[in-house]
Amino acid sequence: MASSAAQIHALGGIGIATYSSSSKSNLNSAKRQAVVNPENTFSSVKRFIGSRMDEVAEESKQVSYRVVKDENENVKLDCPAIGKQFAAEEISAQVLRKLVDDASSFLDEKVTRAVITVPAYFNDSQRRATKDAGRIAGLDVLRIINEPTAASLAYGFERKSNETILVFDLGGGTFDVSVLEVSEGVFQVLSTCGDTHLGGDDFDKRVVDWLASNFKKDEGIDLLKDKQALQRLTEAAEKAKIELSSLTQTNISLPFITATADGPKHIETTLTRTKFRELCSDLLDRCKTPVENSLRDARLKFKDIDEVILVGGSTRIPAVQEVVRKLTGKEPNVTVNPDEVVALGAAVQAGVLAGDVSHIVLLDVTPLSLGTNTVGDVRKRCRECTTSTRNLRGSERAEVLQVQRRNETLRTDSVMSKIIPRNTTLPTSKSKVFTTVDDGQTRVRFHVLQGEREFARDNKCLGSFLLDGIPPAPRGVPKIDVKFDIDANGILSATATDRATGNKQEITITGSTTLSKDEVEKMVKEAERFAKDDKQKREAIDTKNQADSVVYQTEKQLKEFGEKIPGEVKEKIESKLQELEDKIGSGSTQEIKDSMAALNQVMQIGQSMCNQAGPEAGAGAGPSPWR
Amino acid sequence: MASNNSNDDLYAVLGLNKECTSTELRTAYKKLALRWHPDRCSSMGNLEFVDEAKKKFQAIQEAYSVLSDSNKRFLYDVGAYNSDDDVEDQNGMGDFLNEMAAMMNQS
Numbered sequence: 021m022a023s024s025a026a027q028i029h030a031l032g033g034i035g036i037a038t039y040s041s042s043s044k045s046n047l048n049s050a051k052r053q054a055v056v057n058p059e060n061t062f063s064s065v066k067r068f069i070g071s072r073m074d075e076v077a078e079e080s081k082q083v084s085y086r087v088v089k090d091e092n093e094n095v096k097l098d099c100p101a102i103g104k105q106f107a108a109e110e111i112s113a114q115v116l117r118k119l120v121d122d123a124s125s126f127l128d129e130k131v132t133r134a135v136i137t138v139p140a141y142f143n144d145s146q147r148r149a150t151k152d153a154g155r156i157a158g159l160d161v162l163r164i165i166n167e168p169t170a171a172s173l174a175y176g177f178e179r180k181s182n183e184t185i186l187v188f189d190l191g192g193g194t195f196d197v198s199v200l201e202v203s204e205g206v207f208q209v210l211s212t213c214g215d216t217h218l219g220g221d222d223f224d225k226r227v228v229d230w231l232a233s234n235f236k237k238d239e240g241i242d243l244l245k246d247k248q249a250l251q252r253l254t255e256a257a258e259k260a261k262i263e264l265s266s267l268t269q270t271n272i273s274l275p276f277i278t279a280t281a282d283g284p285k286h287i288e289t290t291l292t293r294t295k296f297r298e299l300c301s302d303l304l305d306r307c308k309t310p311v312e313n314s315l316r317d318a319r320l321k322f323k324d325i326d327e328v329i330l331v332g333g334s335t336r337i338p339a340v341q342e343v344v345r346k347l348t349g350k351e352p353n354v355t356v357n358p359d360e361v362v363a364l365g366a367a368v369q370a371g372v373l374a375g376d377v378s379h380i381v382l383l384d385v386t387p388l389s390l391g392t393n394t395v396g397d398v399r400k401r402c403r404e405c406t407t408s409t410r411n412l413r414g415s416e417r418a419e420v421l422q423v424q425r426r427n428e429t430l431r432t433d434s435v436m437s438k439i440i441p442r443n444t445t446l447p448t449s450k451s452k453v454f455t456t457v458d459d460g461q462t463r464v465r466f467h468v469l470q471g472e473r474e475f476a477r478d479n480k481c482l483g484s485f486l487l488d489g490i491p492p493a494p495r496g497v498p499k500i501d502v503k504f505d506i507d508a509n510g511i512l513s514a515t516a517t518d519r520a521t522g523n524k525q526e527i528t529i530t531g532s533t534t535l536s537k538d539e540v541e542k543m544v545k546e547a548e549r550f551a552k553d554d555k556q557k558r559e560a561i562d563t564k565n566q567a568d569s570v571v572y573q574t575e576k577q578l579k580e581f582g583e584k585i586p587g588e589v590k591e592k593i594e595s596k597l598q599e600l601e602d603k604i605g606s607g608s609t610q611e612i613k614d615s616m617a618a619l620n621q622v623m624q625i626g627q628s629m630c631n632q633a634g635p636e637a638g639a640g641a642g643p644s645p646w647r
Numbered sequence: 648m649a650s651n652n653s654n655d656d657l658y659a660v661l662g663l664n665k666e667c668t669s670t671e672l673r674t675a676y677k678k679l680a681l682r683w684h685p686d687r688c689s690s691m692g693n694l695e696f697v698d699e700a701k702k703k704f705q706a707i708q709e710a711y712s713v714l715s716d717s718n719k720r721f722l723y724d725v726g727a728y729n730s731d732d733d734v735e736d737q738n739g740m741g742d743f744l745n746e747m748a749a750m751m752n753q754s
Contacts, residue, residue: 206677372686381684445708447685447701508685 058084058247060101062111064221067193068095069108070142070149075480079193079217082225084251109149109535113156113547120157133160135370137362139194140166141214141387143470144482144512151509152535156543158551162373164509167191168198169209169384170365171331175356176202177368177380183326184210186314188344188352189362190307191332193219197310199318199325208383211317211443213310218303220261220334226299227257231272231287239285241278249277260291265336268293297339304343311347317443328352331361383445386506391438393430393467393476395457434476436469439504446510451503454516460492464500468514468527487516487525560609567604567612571597574623585626592622657710657723665724669715676711683707 067079073089080087086098088105096105116136124131138150147164154161168187175185182203189196196214200207231253232243243249256272263270274287297304315322328344330352335341344352371377440450456464464487471479490498499519506512514527535543574597582590600615607615658665661675681687683704685697713719713728722728 204677204681206680208677208680381681381687383680383684445712448705448708 058251059086060099061085062097064193065097065108065111068097069112069153070146071095082221084247084254107535107543109153109156110543110547112150112153113543116154116157116159117547117551120159133162135163135165135366135373136161137165137167137170137366139191139214139216140168140196140198140212141194141216143388143480144510145480147510149535151511152540155540156547158544158548163369164511165366165369165382166196166198166212166384166387167362168196168212168331169200169207169382170369171329171356171361172198172200172202172207172365173368173380173382174361174364175329176207184320184324185327185329186311186325186348187329187331188311188335189331190334190340191219192334193221195219195307195310197314199314199320205379206381206383209385210320211314212385212387213314213317214387215306215310218306222303223261223300223334223337224254224257226303227260227291227296228253230299231257231289234289235277235287239280241280241285243278246278252277261296261337264291264293264296265338293338300339304339307340307343308347322348325350329356330354331356331358333359384510385443385445386440386448386510387442388470389438389442389472390440390468390470390504390506390512391436392454392469392502393434394437394454395431395434430467430477430481432475432477435474436471436476436479439502440506442472446506447508449503449505451501454500454502455496456490456493456498457495459495461495462490462492463488464490464516466502466514466516468512482512483527485514485516485525485527487518487523489521489523490518491520563609563612564604567600567616570616570619571601571604574619581630584630586629589622589626589629593619593626596622657714660706660710661714672711672714676707676715679707680704
């Protein structure tokens, strides 16, 4: 496998989930930045991607930057430093671009295609938005795969035995549980469940609130209103949480957290593992339901599970591991690195798609049911009538007709009629027949819904489409085939066809949460421009660093071999060295490069003289440090 | 379309006969999935072939989803299975089917 590993990585292995592991240095510098410049530092953007403002009201209060809504109620992230509002897709694209650049320079090969991972419980909008982010970053997104599934691929890649596994994936912002059956190279997902609003950030928040409420009690000051203090609290809370994974208690020390007329105020306290657990007890409880539901959907019992695999940094929390242990009665498998396993799995899938990995296939499912709106009361009547037709005609009975209101907006009493139930293996396409509710009705609007709730409005509306030109007929007579198709990325397309006329309408998502084609195109162009600026900036930094090391090396060599070089050459070197140092201070990238070249030239003269002076000295100089 | 499939022989889709065991079902399904899943041929870049593989895979998937569920397999064997019932919320469709299954068991 070793030979094709590089190729696999060249193709992908990029998990949006693994921001932290893949670009740790970047993340850490961003975290430092967040304290000084909270309004302009974006984090946990994944929580906002492909979402409407009303879906992320709680999250938007917990971040240091300002989350605003645009005219379509969609989320935008405000960046006052450059006076621009970004879509979450654009910020994600920046992260992706950085990861791809790092991968490209590591492999010394241009990376253009990628497999991107998302939480399994992401809905259609969030998946589309993630794909758009990839495109904005200039990538051809081969596949969107689910994080727990990716983890199972990495885990089961080298294993031969047949196993039923449960993947428990608690990351920074989302929680997924998947149950899989792995045998003979077939990774079959049996069920998936999750909570897109539960993750490590919530655990941090509990500690922040605890610190802030104690401070308020003691000092009467609300630190949560001070963005900079809030950022320091959050950072300290995360650090304490991490320390409590290996220690039973930890100190939290935040000097000069704020100041009053009496002088500076500090926080100095101790948090024990027990207290932390108590603060997070309801979060721990929330981890249980998806585990139970995923097993029920897979029609399995805990005893049927062979392995429980922990994925995501938050599964390092001892209390989380204990919940898993108690619930499943199994010692969780900790042989995989919870931060890296998802990216590894993405690389395996990239290998499958590229044809490099031939003995594996991944059968994933759609996490949420998809359907359309129907009128509840009439639907019930319909059911009765189909029951009676069933009795009359047996297996030849008429198709279930469901009724569609003409109105454009979702009525409060509309119910969701499922076309593709959750946990259906992908790719899939299913269809269902619908009819009209009024006499002479010529148009029907279908709302495409995703979710498990009975009433249409409680589910996520992905968009709507209109089928027009139905020949006037008594209600219940027209027959409209509605076909839903989910591709291997878990992304939906829908069509409605009127049987009488053959009129066909494909979905054009309106009023949805994702960006329009034009917007994506615009962002791709902007991102390319930014990338050019970034490249120049990076070149400047690289040149400067290179020049610094040339100065250092030259000084060192002058000290070591100075006596062996004739005085005039030495003087020349020293003057060029001085010139370079000046340019490093104030010159342009090109000037620094020129000075470096000039210095290099005189140094080569000096070196050759040095070599002539004595071969042993030349050998001692070793390989030339300036290249 | 799902409703058309109910006329086809689901066992034949998986290359099996009516008497096959559930283990045989599973083995046959996995072998076919490994062969016909669209991902297996996407690297060849032949779109037509990918499309055909997708259709074939969906038929295999449909057959397995019915036959791997003992309730549905029973109904299919006696000619009373209709794939539209799948889509209905599972509790709702249960009523009629359970009643029928109970009747069959009594007799």
